[in-house]
Amino acid sequence: METRKADAPPAARMDRVTKDFNGVRALADVTFAVRRGALVGVIGPSGAGKTTAISLFTGNLVPTKGTVQTLGEEPLRLRRRTRERIGLMPQQFTLYPELTTAENVDFFASLFGMLAGRRRRRTRETLQLVDLWEARDRRAAKLSGGMQRRLQLACALVHQPELLILDEPTAGIDPLLRRSVWQELIRQREQGHTVVVTTQYVVDAEHCDLVALIANGRLLAFGPPGELRHMALGGDLVQVEIEGSWDGLDLEKLPGVRQLHRIVPGRFWVVADNAGQVTPEVVAAVSAAGVEMISVREYRPSFDEIFAALVHRDRDGDAASGAVAPAAFLMRS
């Protein structure tokens, strides 16, 4: 099954896509593919170009340059059958405030051609899933902001889409609800659905299989969250604290060590290919130098820090120097 998924064409892809709005560049030369069955996060600050990116997948926008494919077709010319396989949750509240919770879900189920019996069943299942079954007879206008977001999610899920595209589903909702939304998205992924989700919460990257980090319309990085950390720093980061004023030059010569940063006297950051492998070597080298070790541990910066480091690298246009700039940035911050 996994092999077949890996071989299958991506659920969505954009290739060297640029999008301009009246001369203003919203996306610049972006390339990434959404693997089938993956939960892909498009992450970046407000105004980064996330909504533009997913609107290109849904066909609501047309690229200025480059090509986009969704479920193997050009989004502008998606066939009806293909559109039945897509679920979309826009950023703004787009449901009918005069209809009840259940009526809104039923309406969307009908739009996707579901017949009465199945529609009733799916409406119930979906509302139970997003914890809105008790509020099924309440008008959408009377729901709280968080409940409205969940209702929108239910409308996007009701027809069990193969590709689920969600624009900021966790914006403006409390942390508990955010967690439940992510649990639902993970559950969708586990059921074999492909999920593309935008969020401005960088920490949400940890829930994703793949993350596209976007800022100022540029794709800063794309890959699994673990790789992003590696990508941002140029490797794993090992923090070493010692007594005294050793220069630590011996550490730079260890196999698997890429760089060494002196943060303050007695504290180093070692950038290595693999923190697990290099840590014993570091301990041995410190000991061999006759220096007293206070602590040695792998430093795992948060995704916020990683994102900030990548933005910093992109802003400085210092891609050639790779990890040096982000690590230095982290060191300064």
Add this chain to the structure above:
Amino acid sequence: MRGLTRAFAVVGKEMLVVLRRPSALATLVLGPVVILAVFGLSYIGQPPVRALLVVPANSGLPTDGRAYDLNQQGVLQIVGTRPTLASARQALASHTADIVVAAPDNAVQQLRSGKQVVIQVEYDTVNPYQSAVISRLAEPLAASVNEKIVAQIVAQTNGQSGASRTPDPNLVAAPTRAETRDLAPTEPKLIAFYGVAVLALIVQHLGLTLGALSMNADRRQGMLALLRVAPVGALELLTGKYVAFVVLTGAITSALVVLMTQAMQVPMLASISSVMSLLLLLILASVGLGLVLSLVTRSESQVIQLALLALLASVFFGGLAIDLSQFSPPLQVASQFLPVTEATRLGQDLFLRGAATEPWRFAALAAMAIGLTLVALLLLRRELMHRQ
């Protein structure tokens, strides 16, 4: 089956959206009923023209106003006589009379001496409609005074000659009389005539408003972004909206027709099927016009402005306020492109005559309904295909 499911989803949604808005309901249901009721209860028709006659004291003419009565109750009321023109003019100035018809001081002497008698008619209005009505009544009023003057001369001549077989002086003075007859099957009544026109106007405004605001709401709420991705086509969306609005407007229209025929006693001589066909075509054309307006505008305020403009144009150029024959020929032609124009004419014929005297208007209304639907379909398809 799936297409029908989609179309009926839109039908249900549109109906619920309308029915769940109390203010919209009040506007849609109570509004037309109130308008029709106010129209029926408050219209009292044109008040009679109040005429004051000047009968000089020494003229020998009857001083009782009833002697000059033209038997036009409700149209003309002779409110009295005055001995001098000056006192009559005061009544005119104080708006206690609308018209003054003055016999000369010495009419009999003037006629005997071979001079033509001038009967002076005066009124004071800036209202063109009232001016036209008064002018039309001035002639028979003057003729009535003239009749009395001639009758008096003949009577005096008879008295002097003492002849026994001279004809009746009144017969000499008024040798003919007119009899009028209306061939229409119902008595012309303003409530009936204008009631049908008001019904057509209300139905057009309802259909137009529902169509115009619905599409606009979809756009404002960002639904179009969802609809572009959903497997629903322009035809299904439009079918759903049409069915919902025809049902809603049809229900309100039926209530109005019942109110009109039962409470306001407006006769309905044509068959129900003919009247229903007319109203259905009117609703379809109106909803189509509303949808087209909403699809060519960008904002809700724009569409409301256009809906109000359409209402104003319908009031002034649909034949409701002013008969179309009073407009220049180009405007008469242009007014035929308003659904309300055709519906008013057809409605007045069907309700008050029992059959359409101009059946081509059915074809014109049907053409409008079909044409507007096609234009709305093309515009909606273009809107759904539109991408930035």
